[in-house]
Amino acid sequence: DQQVKQNSPSLSVQEGRISILNCDYTNSMFDYFLWYKKYPAEGPTFLISISSIKDKNEDGRFTVFLNKSAKHLSLHIVPSQPGDSAVYFCAASANLNRDGLTFGKGTHLIIQP
């Protein structure tokens, strides 16, 4: 029973274009969502987050959108750069400090020159 789903195992985008990574969740108790980026042989690195009271959060080239009614969030990266090539994990939390993060399986983003 996957509560956080990333249905695209991989995504290839041309350098300079927009990358859009999608994530769906089933647990309506989730109230905080995060995106992590992972390079090979490194631990996941926090990228950006959003609380359920918001529908958008922006940080430089990265924007996360949350659609609570659809239980869907997306990460937009614009413009995409070669260093953005990594595995991106969507994660969700139901309660501050009370539950561990629930992760999706990840999407491998490949930025082509």
Add this chain to the structure above:
Amino acid sequence: DAGVTQSPTHLIKTRGQQVTLRCSPKSGHDTVSWYQQALGQGPQFIFQYYEEEERQRGNFPDRFSGHQFPNYSSELNVNALLLGDSALYLCASTVWGTAGANVLTFGAGSRLTVL
């Protein structure tokens, strides 16, 4: 400023053996969580320690146990190893009770192979 450090980075065990993995949290962090990441999967929550007590636990059997020390470092112990325990074990730290407590800082992980 050192981040989360884990040891060992790689280890190989045989079925039935026991293993201990170690983690030092990021400076200033007091809460440690452990995650298991199997090949092709996302990290899965094992448990969380704060003030030397297990605060939350994911869906893992009692073979998985842990400990937190007064200096906030932590150990993950796995007994009676199974082939399915082969995975990357990630340690993450944060500060309990703060607005950013859900933003975990991860270590690079310990790669366990069970033969």
